[in-house]
Amino acid sequence: MARALINVPAKAKRGDIIEIKALISHPMETGYRTGPDGALVPRDIINRFICTYNGEEIFSADLFPAIAANPFLSFTTTATESGRIAFRWIDDRGQAYLETAEIAVE
Amino acid sequence: MSRKSGPVETSRREILAAGAGALALVIARPARATPESMAAAIKAFVGEADIREGMVTLELPALVENGNSVPLTVKVDSPMTAQDYVKRIAVFNERNPQPNVALFYLSPRAGRALVSTRIRLGDSQNIVAIAQLSDGTFWSDKAELVVTLPACVES
Numbered sequence: 001m002a003r004a005l006i007n008v009p010a011k012a013k014r015g016d017i018i019e020i021k022a023l024i025s026h027p028m029e030t031g032y033r034t035g036p037d038g039a040l041v042p043r044d045i046i047n048r049f050i051c052t053y054n055g056e057e058i059f060s061a062d063l064f065p066a067i068a069a070n071p072f073l074s075f076t077t078t079a080t081e082s083g084r085i086a087f088r089w090i091d092d093r094g095q096a097y098l099e100t101a102e103i104a105v106e
Numbered sequence: 107m108s109r110k111s112g113p114v115e116t117s118r119r120e121i122l123a124a125g126a127g128a129l130a131l132v133i134a135r136p137a138r139a140t141p142e143s144m145a146a147a148i149k150a151f152v153g154e155a156d157i158r159e160g161m162v163t164l165e166l167p168a169l170v171e172n173g174n175s176v177p178l179t180v181k182v183d184s185p186m187t188a189q190d191y192v193k194r195i196a197v198f199n200e201r202n203p204q205p206n207v208a209l210f211y212l213s214p215r216a217g218r219a220l221v222s223t224r225i226r227l228g229d230s231q232n233i234v235a236i237a238q239l240s241d242g243t244f245w246s247d248k249a250e251l252v253v254t255l256p257a258c259v260e261s
Contacts, residue, residue, distance in 0.1 A: 017217035030226075032203045059216065061223075062209040066202050068175040068224040075210070078217040 002026050006087060008101040012079035020051065020059075021074040024089050024097060030065035046071055046097075048090040054083040079105045138228070139205040144198050147205035148236065151196045152244045157236060161245035162195075164235040168250075173227040173257040180210075182219035182237045182245070192219040194238045201231040226257040 007021035024046065031043025043065065050060040059075045071089075082105045089097045139147075148157070165179040182192045191214040197207040210221045219237070230252045237245050 030203070053215070056215075057211075058213060060211045061221075064204055064206040064208060066199055066204060066207040066226050068226050072222075072224050074222040075212075076216050076218045076220055078215050080215070 002089070002097050004087065004089070004097060004099040006099055006101050008085050008103055010102070011104045011106065014079060014081075014105050016079045017076050018079050018103075019074060019076050020085065021072070022049070022051070022087050022099075023070060023072045024099075025070050026089070026091070028063075028065065028067055028069045028071060032065070044092050046089045046091050049073060050088045050090075051075070051077075052086045052088075053077060054081065079103065081105050138201055138203050139199060141200050144200050144205040144234070147198055148196075148234065151198075151209075151236060152238070155242065155244050157244045157246050159246055161239075162235050162237045162247040164197075164233065164247040164249045166233060166249040166251050168252065170227065170251055170253045172255050173229075173253040175224045176227055176251075176253075177222065178207075178225050178233070179220070179222040180235045180237070180247075182239075184219045184237075184239065186212075186214050186217055186219055188214045189240070191216075191240045192237050193240055195219070195221060196236050196238075197225070198234045198236070199225075199227065199231055200233075201229040202227065207233070227251070227253050228256050229253060230256075 002025050004024040009018050012018050026046050029041055029044040033041045035041045045065055047063050051058055058077045061073060063071060082103060085101045085103055087099045161183050163181040170176050180195050184192045192212050195210045198205050199207050207225055208223060212219060233249050235247050
């Protein structure tokens with residue numbers, strides 16, 4: 001299982017714009033590199049990232065091989081209510097990695 | 107036997123042949139995105155719409171030592187209200203093997219149109235960011251950068 005690092009403020013005032021940072025450990029193999037045997041290393045990247053806030057999508061991204069290994073994304077959202085912010089990364093094999101964070105809004 | 111010959115001596119013909127071989131190796135490398143393929147990728151994103159300069163700010167270092175991880179930030183000057191917000195931001199490159207870098211989907215809930223990531227660059231080149239606003243208009247910004255150690259295709 002890939003390791004993910006998430007940065008979401010634990011607390012926020014209602015209406016505040018908060019910054020969310022998400023990083024996942026993944027080689028993002030481009031498919032253009034040759035391995036030790038001279039053959040191309042097959043492509044294996046995270047091609048989709050989705051972030052939801054209490055079930056509603058707030059940000060998503062389509063990623064291409066030009067994204068660096070261990071893809072990092074930072075974006076913003078408005079703190080509307082307490083609840084759960086969920087992150088989902090999907091790789092070329094359709095495998096999904098999940099991570100969640102709790103936020104308290106007052 | 108007037109002509110001297112030894113293992114160290116290399117004829118002009120051999121040198122030329124080796125040069126041609128090296129050239130063939132260079133040509134045999136994977137196809138790379140060119141400004142034309144970037145233009146095609148941009149067309150696939152915007153369709154027939156006009157792209158205007160402005161609104162978007164693309165932040166990249168001007169000189170990059172390591173092309174494997176280059177910080178990139180895109181900002182769009184938008185109020186991000188339900189009536190006027192940034193829908194999508196696409197980033198394109200000129201000279202990587204593929205012209206696409208990333209496509210971000212935003213909503214008015216973002217509060218601010220500000221996205222950061224880290225990208226790979228195979229060569230010194232131009233990067234283009236294009237934002238699609240909720241009113242259907244497209245705005246762009248371009249950044250040129252120099253990479254001293256590109257993200258290698260070979261290793």
